[in-house]
Amino acid sequence: MFKKLIDDCTVKSPWIYHINSGSCNGCDIELVAVLTPRYDAERFGFKLVGTPRHADIIVVSGPVTSQSRDRLIRTIEQVPDPKVVVSLGSCPRSCNVFKGSYSVEGPLDKFVKVDVSVAGCAPKPEAVIDGLALAAKILEEKRRNMAK
């Protein structure tokens, strides 16, 4: 009875959880810049949360270093079900300049299925907002066919 209501609201309040698996913080400050007054992602209901348990969208930035690999996998596992993984910047996509280094374990999709990837070495905030909006739509589709 409430199914349609719940599906509609899922797209309206996606909560973000940010994991930094070895990034140079270029993408991190871009992501946080999205929540500042100028770009204000909160208009669409985005909110940065502290625990994976509360998260819907997991934003991963940085090439997956060997130290952060199993922590990354465990944290992403701990997110409740309709979840979307977003790779921010080119590091998680292909660990760009750090390719082949002894401590980098390779791109993100070796460990987790990546739904949306926002390219750009430090992508522009507008691009990040588009990425998150796309992620929210995918979240709703996942919720729609999960609930069936």
Added chain:
Amino acid sequence: MIQHFPVLAIMTLFLASFLVVLFGSRNKIVRGTITMVAATVPLVLMICLIKPVMIDGQVISYWLGNWEPVNGWAIGIGLEVDALSLFFALIVTLTIFLSAFYSLKYMSRDDTLEKYYVLFLMLSGAVLGLVLTGDLFNLFIMIEILTFAAVALTAFRNNEDGPLEAAFKYLVVGSIGSSLTLTGVILLYSQLHTLNMAQISAMLQNGQNSTTVFAFVLLLTGFSIKAFIVPVHPVAADAYTAAPTSASMALAGMVNKTGVYGIIRLLYIIFMTMGLSSVQNLIVTIGTVTMFLGVTMALNQHDFKRLLAFHSISQIGYVITAIGLGTALGLSGGLYHAMNHTLFKGMLFLCAGAVLYSAGTTNLDRLGGLAKKMPQTCIIFLIGAFSISGIPPFNGFVSKWLIYQATYERASQTGNFGFALVTVIAVVVSVMTLASFIKVTQSVFFGELPAEFNNVKEAPVSMRIPMWIMAILCIVTGVLPSQVYQYLIRPAVNAVLSPVKYINVMMGNGYAEQFLSKAQAAPDKSVALAGYWQPESWLLLFIIVLAAFTVAALLGKKDRGVQSSSAEVTDGKYATFYSGEKNEFSRVGGSDLFWGLKYNLRHYFGFIGNIHSGVVNDYALWAVMIFAVYTVFAFIFLL
């Protein structure tokens, strides 16, 4: 026929304690049956007495050996049971029954059990005797038996060093208290040539000279030491921690109530000095300081039972503050809280015993996560914790609410700002009680389960039955305060506030009128409640809204996200979130909680920390100091 019930109850207990030695020393079953029979008989007798004494307001007087008073002089020993003593007798017999029931299983691991049961039955007989007696010297004898039985019980586990040292301290301070009471009784006897309480209170009305005032001070100090008020409270803390739990439950439940009973009897009926505002201020300040000190000491304890011990001291502080007010509302609040205290404190000590029995230790820092292994004990503990910290539907709240009203009403009537501060301190103390019990909940029952306690089993059934009985009683007295008030508390308050009736019944009618020259302003027994609290209707609303909520939840069940938890311990999804780390053992122990509070009050905690030095002569010094304070106070104000 009901005349004989009080003596019957006391005698069964003393008789049984001798029988246990004769027959019970070898096999367990005889010992168990004798104890249980001896524990149930007084309870049944007291319940039969409720009808005549409480409802019909009849006061039973019984002369041992039928030594009736001869032309106005009481020679024999008289037992007098009015509503107040029956109220305390009910509490005492209930505790005896439950503690005996609990100790059958709990003490099964110790040896030489017949010594334990002898001491326990002596203790309970003495407490019951003290509560029912109408004779001052008989009161003193019961205090003597009581003290020595309690000291021996504290030292029961003499293979460890803790109990021995605690028992020694208890012995020293206890004997100081008893000797002071004895001198008081002697002085009174020298002045009034009688030992019967009713006659003493009648004869004291026409003029008090300095000896009777000094006797009053001696008796007051003796009873205060028995009730473990502020300066002498560390003794109680050590004694309750060291005693075996079923005994410490009896100590915390009954023994400090005898001190409170003594103070009420002394102030309201024998000396009738409660009307003087100076005595009220003294008693209220003592109560408040006890309340505050007890809780703050409990906040940074590392041992479960020691924390409970300090809490029972602070709750006694509550009761004494309420009684010290002198108004009918204050008295009813105090008595109600005394009954509640016995219920939830007994239950919490039984929980501590259950934890000790199955997990083997009560050290807060090593325990953890027992809720999964001992679910029933956890539920009972939560009921106890909620009632002691005064959460509304439970019983602790009703009595604390009455006490707040009493103190604040007293403050606004007399315009004395001090009583308003007492109300504020009382509320803050109640919140700190909640804080310390949350600390215990987190460190004992929730949080991470350390590996060594993996094979901990639930406490055995025969230990859980008394706990469940107390839990149900806690909820009942919390939810039906008006009925409890009407049948138990109001008759007791009326009995306390009408000494004339007490005297007439004992000494024959018209006796009191000869002596009561000046018109004794009978304290008004009216109780005007400033606010209102109907727990039944609150509970009704709670259930309706809860039902509405569950209906709404069930309606949307199929659309909501599925609820998932895994049976076997899988790494990952169902592991606790350690920000990604493997599940290494990082737990929040009991002692590192409330950093903000302890940091701010660190000077205060440091100061009271080293007051409790644990050196015997310090405690003896404190006892004599409180006696000096009382004397100076009495001679300034009372003469």
Added chain:
Amino acid sequence: MQILWFLFYILIFPGFLFTMFAGLLLAGIDRKVLAKMQRRIGPPITQPFYDFVKLMGKETIVPDAASRTAFLTAPVIGLVSLIVTAVVIPIGNFLAFRGIADVIVIIYLLTIPAVAIIIGGASSGSPFSGIGISREMVAIVSYELPLILVLLTVCKKAGIMLTGGMTFSLSDIVVYQFYNGTMISHWAMIPAAIAFLMIIPGEVGTQPFDIAEAETEICEGTMAEYSGAPLAVFELSHAVKMFVMTALFTALFLSGWTTGSIILDTIIVLAICILVTIISMTLPHASAARLKVEWLFRYYWRIVSGLALVSLILVWCGL
């Protein structure tokens, strides 16, 4: 017929649905005004409603270390006791259920949700929630002292003419304000009103005082292990607590007038509640950062209690 009214009162008007709606509305307005204060647009006012419904749709994970029953029942008990408290607070001078709870009882009724959060946090078994519990408990201890001082002042002020010299019953307080003007108009009560305004964010746990659920330091503190429906219930009880505290403020300090019809009364009270929320919760949220735990304790026990004590002494000597 009486039963129908009774059910209507408890389930619809001042009870179940109204408090939820009012709470969510207040939370939405609070976030919107906060955004405006930071010169950004901020989420739509119905955002808390979307959050609540979205969380309902999420999967609920019960971690292994958690003790299952306590973990799942704690939020429900917290929310239900909060709603029952809301029923007891008079709106305008309309009181749905007379004679259930007075002022002191309301303080203790407000501790039930806090204890529910604590038991929930404790039962989830994670060290983050362990730290969250200790901070929540310190917060409770710290705001209880000024709260009792303020309420004693109000009781004393409202009960001066009555026999006992003081009254604990809320309806008497409202009647008193009906005759001698709202409590704020007496200048001796101004410090008490300010102190109560400072207590509201502490009790509700909004930004400068939300040390117990600090996202940054201890990952949502007591809520660390909650997801899905229990978390939604906790968010809802957070919002309803906002409404309850502001309604209590209006009942204690700003009531006494009535416009005849109940509906008009409720609208005006809601408007006052919104105003009070903005002053007491959004303004500190926009201008102050999160306090450390012992600063919170010191702040409440010194500054706010001092204010409350000043007005208690003033009222005590008959002003």
Added chain:
Amino acid sequence: MKVAIANLFSRTDCERYPFNPKTAPAHYRGRLVFHPEGCIGCGICERVCSPQAISTTVVHEEDGDRITRVFHMGSCTFCQTCVDFCPRHTIEMSKDYDMVVTNEDDLKVMGTYFKAAKKPAPKAVEAAKPEEAAVKIETAADSAPKETPEAESAPKAE
């Protein structure tokens, strides 16, 4: 506190991005644009690209090689080194910042050209049709190599 109240009544300086689009500033280094016809296949860009985002695939046909140069936007740091080093200035950076994709191939900018073998057999060359690359330049039919590639520049296939 004062600033907060002042802001309450001032205009929000927040860009309503999705509703009115925003173009990147002037010299913004966005997505790469590759003109394959100008490329002489020297491979300098491949060597000089630090994240090795550029790769070449060579398809030998009977009369020459079809060389496709792939710029993987997913692993490019947009440092513009390749643009500076390219002797023929065939690579330039557009102002398109919106590189949000769900599958990885959309991020590949490709350009193909044909290098005839020694015997000059002109062959009609149809452009290798990569799947819908975001921006793709159709190579002109007679992309006869303007100049014979220098000796060492035979592009080594990855």
